[in-house]
Amino acid sequence: xxxPAHVExxxxxxxxxxxxxxxxxxxxxxxxxxxxxxxxxxxLRLAQPETLIDINGLSELSYIEMTGGELRxxxxxxxxxxxxxxxxxxxxxILHDAEKVIADPVVRNWGTVGGSLxxxxxxxxxxxxxxxxxASMVICGVDGSRTVSAREFHTGPxxxxxxxxxxxxxxxxxxxxxxxxxYAKVGRRVGDWPVGAAGVxxxxxxxxxxxxxxxxxxxxxxxxxxxxxxxxxxxxxxxxESFARAGEIAAEHCRPTSDRRGxxxxxxxxxxxxxxxxxxRALRRAWGG
Ligand SMILES: Cc1cc2nc3c(=O)[nH]c(=O)nc-3n(C[C@H](O)[C@H](O)[C@H](O)COP(=O)(O)OP(=O)(O)OC[C@H]3O[C@@H](n4cnc5c(N)ncnc54)[C@H](O)[C@@H]3O)c2cc1C
Numbered sequence: 001x002x003x004p005a006h007v008e009x010x011x012x013x014x015x016x017x018x019x020x021x022x023x024x025x026x027x028x029x030x031x032x033x034x035x036x037x038x039x040x041x042x043x044l045r046l047a048q049p050e051t052l053i054d055i056n057g058l059s060e061l062s063y064i065e066m067t068g069g070e071l072r073x074x075x076x077x078x079x080x081x082x083x084x085x086x087x088x089x090x091x092x093x094i095l096h097d098a099e100k101v102i103a104d105p106v107v108r109n110w111g112t113v114g115g116s117l118x119x120x121x122x123x124x125x126x127x128x129x130x131x132x133x134x135a136s137m138v139i140c141g142v143d144g145s146r147t148v149s150a151r152e153f154h155t156g157p158x159x160x161x162x163x164x165x166x167x168x169x170x171x172x173x174x175x176x177x178x179x180x181x182x183y184a185k186v187g188r189r190v191g192d193w194p195v196g197a198a199g200v201x202x203x204x205x206x207x208x209x210x211x212x213x214x215x216x217x218x219x220x221x222x223x224x225x226x227x228x229x230x231x232x233x234x235x236x237x238x239x240x241e242s243f244a245r246a247g248e249i250a251a252e253h254c255r256p257t258s259d260r261r262g263x264x265x266x267x268x269x270x271x272x273x274x275x276x277x278x279x280x281r282a283l284r285r286a287w288g289g
Contacts, residue, residue: 004042008051015169018055019142023165025051031167032056033076033115036107061114061169064088073171075114080105082113091175093285094199097183098129104191114168122157123193123261124224128215129183130171131224132199138170145169151223178210179203180286184274188261194218195261196270198250200278202238204286209233209242212279219271220255228253229275238283247276 008025012018022029028050032038041047055061061076064085071091073082082088083099102108102116102125116126117137130150137153139146139162150171153160162168185197199215212233214226229250236242256267 002043004039005045005048007042007049009054010051011054011057013057015058015060015140015167018053018058018167019140019165021051021053022167023142025053027164029053031118033118034078034107034111035115036103036111037115037119037121055167066175069175071173071175073113073173075112075168075170077113079103079108079111079113079116083108092133092173092181092201094129094132094181094183094201094282095126098125098185098197098199101125101183101185101187101191101194107191113171117153117171118160118162118168120154120156120158120160121193122220123218125183125185125194125197125217127154127224128197128217128221129199130173130215132181132183132201132213132215133173134201134213135171135173137168138172139166140169141166147172151225154223176203176211178205178286180282180284182278182281182285184278184281186270186274193261196256196267196274198271198274198278200275200282202233202279202282202286204238204283207237209236209238212246214246214250214275216250216254216271216275218256218261219267220257221250221253221271226250226253226271226275233279240280243276243279243283246279247272247274250275 030049032052032054061074063074089096135150181201183199185194201213203211212230229246251268251272256264258264
């Protein structure tokens with residue numbers, strides 16, 4: 001059995017305590033949330049932190065609530081909680097679509113929304129969903145907090161803008177009228193990481209797309225987003241032709257690589273097809289269907 005290297009362990013008793021521990025231990029400290037990604041990486045020596053700061057006791061970081069026209073999700077919210085949340089599912093069905101196909105109930109019961117985003121795996125499902133929803137992330141340090149858009153949050157594979165001494169505390173999604181959203185994923189088997197997936201959100205003005213958000217994962221899309229396809233859709237009629245073209249544009253701008261999950265050209269095909277499919281589903285939902 002693989003065993004992680006020796007590591008110090010601290011259990012945070014509040015957010016302020018977690019931040020002071022992060023500051024005290026510096027760059028070799030890591031937050032422990034669900035541990036579903038971090039612990040396997042430590043076993044494989046792909047991560048070798050000197051100190052783990054366990055935030056699992058911080059119930060103040062586990063919530064889903066509507067405040068000030070935004071849905072706010074605490075970083076320690078488990079996947080299963082998000083999947084069970086009517087407040088999230090009614091306003092943003094894309095989140096339930098995505099959560100239904102993330103891993104299995106064991107992982108979803110303990111894995112966290114914030115841990116998934118901070119892991120920054122290039123195949124992460126929620127990163128694409130939050131990019132589509134144009135969410136923002138609240139990052140805290142001992143000197144205060146700052147907010148960055150979902151599209152600024154990831155700086156590359158397994159990298160984010162979170163600096164030494166900081167942690168993610170909350171995800172915020174603006175609630176806008178006239179919208180619909182959906183997520184479509186292809187995996188090799190049930191509960192697996194995606195071969196490719198697309199999440200979309202559209203806002204209508206009559207028959208016209210007033211605004212659109214398109215998120216892609218596992219296909220090499222910069223910042224998990226497809227801004228060129230969004231730009232094409234803005235002001236376009238909400239038709240089969242527009243959605244097919246948006247899919248093509250999204251596929252043209254991503255940079256998939258061939259790996260065990262599939263060849264690059266197949267992933268590009270998925271980016272096109274799944275974007276169009278999710279747009280159709282989002283449109284039906286925007287119309288109340
Ligand atoms: C078998 C299996 C299948 C999976 N399938 C999928 C899938 O299909 N799709 C998918 O998207 N995901 C999948 N996952 C990943 C799953 O969603 C995990 O929950 C997620 O990777 C990490 O969440 P966690 O809470 O366990 O984070 P952890 O493993 O505890 O942490 C991950 C990283 O984030 C950092 N971190 C955590 N919280 C914070 C914070 N608040 N501030 C700063 N840094 C923080 C940690 O220090 C660590 O570096 C799968 C995982 C497993 C084990």
